[in-house]
Structure formats: structure tokens, C-alpha cells
Amino acid sequence: MAAKKHIVILGGGVGGLEAATQLSHNPHVTITLIDKNNVHFWKPSLHEFASGTISEKGNLFAFNELAKRFGFSFIQSTLETIDRPNRTMTLENGQTLSYDTLVVALGSCANDFGTPGAKENCLFLNSLADATIIHDRFRSLIERAQLTNEPVHLGIVGGGATGVQLAAELCQAIDNTPGLGPETRRRLLKPTLVEASDRLLAAFPPKVSEEAQAQLEALGFEVITEGMVSEVGCGYIALKDGRRIDSNFPIWAAGVKACAATSLLKDLELSRSGQIMVTATLQTTKDPAIFAIGDCARMEVNPVAPTAQAARQEGRYVGRIAIPRQIAGKAPTPFVYTDRGAVVALGQYNAWGMWPSKKEFGGHGLGAKLARFIHEGLFRQHQMSLSGLVRTLALTVKEHLRPNNPDLNGKEDETKGH
16 A cells, blocks of 8 residues: 655645645545644634624634544644755754645735834734734723823724725724723724725725725724825824824734745745745646645736635645645646635625626625625635534524624623633
8 A cells, every 4th residue: 555645734724724624535645734823713804803893712723623623633833944855844843844745825914015114113914913912902092092082093004805894893893892882982093094006995896995985984084095105103104195194003904925934935936925936736836746825825827816715715626636636646637716706894884795797786785784694604614614513503693692792991701712
């Protein structure tokens, strides 16, 4: 009997975990998944963790439990060095692993484009730890504002899905805190959102951009489009046109680049933003034994947007098709991305969707309810694939019957995991 092939997966996000669970059905492989965290989370929900509008309880998935359920090995660590010719790697914890096939699924982070002061003065939302930092800072500032009557000057840089959704969720957190509410929010929060392009949510039709901006403005935001940030200082955000925005709570949610760990694979072909260049089969252009998927990868031809939807499809393709064919001595068939549309939800206030045809829906009435239903349904589908139908249904019912209302008055809601 031929020895089993060892598949190592770097990164346990949506794409990496999907590859692991798909490969777990293959009797010809052993799988090791490596991640710096001990839990998996649904990255599109990071803005909700940051605001405190959802609980960590039931919405985080321990890798050790997932490893037992799906039959892979888990190591909590990060890549230190890699020896491609000998197919070995050394981890930060000192372990050395050999591999037959490597799947790189290290994800992405916001891109500050080298803006002076951004790294030093802004908060970022790239990880669960970042979400906790934002939440704790937000709570502290709101508590202080209640005591001093000095408002919190929130400044969000970036008008894509992350920026606009985070903006709404932070408002919702205040609105849903007992004893606060919308009137208190208008007094305690002076928010600004800055977007470099001429409209918010550029991936959506212009009508969605207009309605989303109107919704944020109704929540009290000053929305600045075509605003190029030249500097972020202590207490301010400066724009290239000379405007200066007061901000003691600046959050950078603009741009996408590969995480810093891809620099350890610098002998592979990388894009300008550090993404690993891959072929139509998601194999790296310089090493067919290495696949790269999700936000850290960029296809040479017909690149796809860095979304959870794309990462999940790529993980499924690698686990179901590409690696099994490679093991069998066959050439992998090309990856084909299926656009299933997109949704964006501004908390409890509004939601929009876009069909694969690029036609928009939502913004009011049943359309908004449908968009919000799909938005939650994408996470519930992912949750069900990891936790099973019964547990997912129980958590869904519980969270709808008793929503996680954050307490920004100094006493945290008992369901909150922070």
C-alpha cells in the first residue's frame, strides 16, 4: 500500500479550513493545519465582534475540536522558514515538518499604503485580537464620554464593506445598550467616514452606494468621498486637500494586501501587494507542490475578488479536485469561480444585495429583509458545516430570542465573550 501523502495547510480561515474538511474525506492523505490562533472565526463577522453586537460564545470554533471532528492534526504556531527543494518547513515553536503538498491560506490585512502615521495611530480590523482591541477602546471611550460629555470623534478610513458595516454596527452598539439609545448616540458620537474613491461600496451598483451613504448620514456620519488621507496624527486625520478631521478613535479599514507571512515565501512570484501569484489550478507559478488560496493569492488570469465566498470555493476546489487529481498523477482541471452575488448589511438599519447579474435589491421593505436574511444565512451555512444542524439551529433561535445587546455603561452583557 502506498504511503499517505502529507498535506500541510498554512492558515485556518475560511479557505484553509474548507480545504482541510474536504481533504478529510480522502483516505490517501494525512492533513496538518497550522494557525496562529486556537479558534476559527467567520471573518466577515469581525465588525460585529468589534462592536460587541454578537457574542463570541457559539460563534468561535476551537481548532482542537474541529481537528477531532474532521480527522486532521492541528498545530498552533506560525511559519518561520521553508525549504522548498526539500519540502520541509520550520515553525515558530521549533517544530520541523515535511510535506508532499502545501496549501497557503494566510489571508489578508488592510493596506495603509504607507500613509504617514497610519500604522502608529490607527486601529485595524484584521483579526479577532484586533476586534477585541477596538471593542475595548470603544467601550472605554463611550464610558468616558458619558462622564465628561465630551463626544467620541470616530474616524473610519475606507468605504468598502468592512468600513461601512463597522460604522453601522458601532452605532447599533450604542443604540442597543440599555440606558443609552439613539439620542445619546447623537450626543456622544461624532463620526466621520472617509473614502478615497467617488462613492462607497464600489463593488456594488451606484444606487446601493447612494442609499448606503444616505443611511450613514442619517445615523450622523459625515461621509467624505474622494478624500485622500495624507497623514494620521495623534487626534486627527489629515486629507490631501488640506482638510483636517478630529479623531480620537481612528480605524483604518481601507485597501487589501497579503499578510506579512507571505514574505517568507519571497522566492515565489508575488504581486505588488504581496499576494502569491497562482495559475488557473491555484498552484503557484514557480512550484506546483504549493497551492495558494483565498486573499493571499492572485490568479494570473481572471483574478477574483478577495472575499469569503471566493476563498471557500477555492478551498473546496483544492480539497475535492486539485489535490486528489495531483495525488493520482493527473493534471488538475482549472478552477472555475461561480459568482453568487454579494450582500452588505448596515446592522439593524438597512441591507442590500446584488444578484450575480449585478442587479441590486434591498434598501427598504422586503428587499432589505431578504438581504439581511441572506447575510446571516451565509454565516449559518458555514456554522452548520462545522457544528452540525442541531447546534446551529439552537444557537440561531437563542440569538434571535435574546440578541447580544452590548453594555457600554460599564457592565458587560453576560453572553459577551470579551
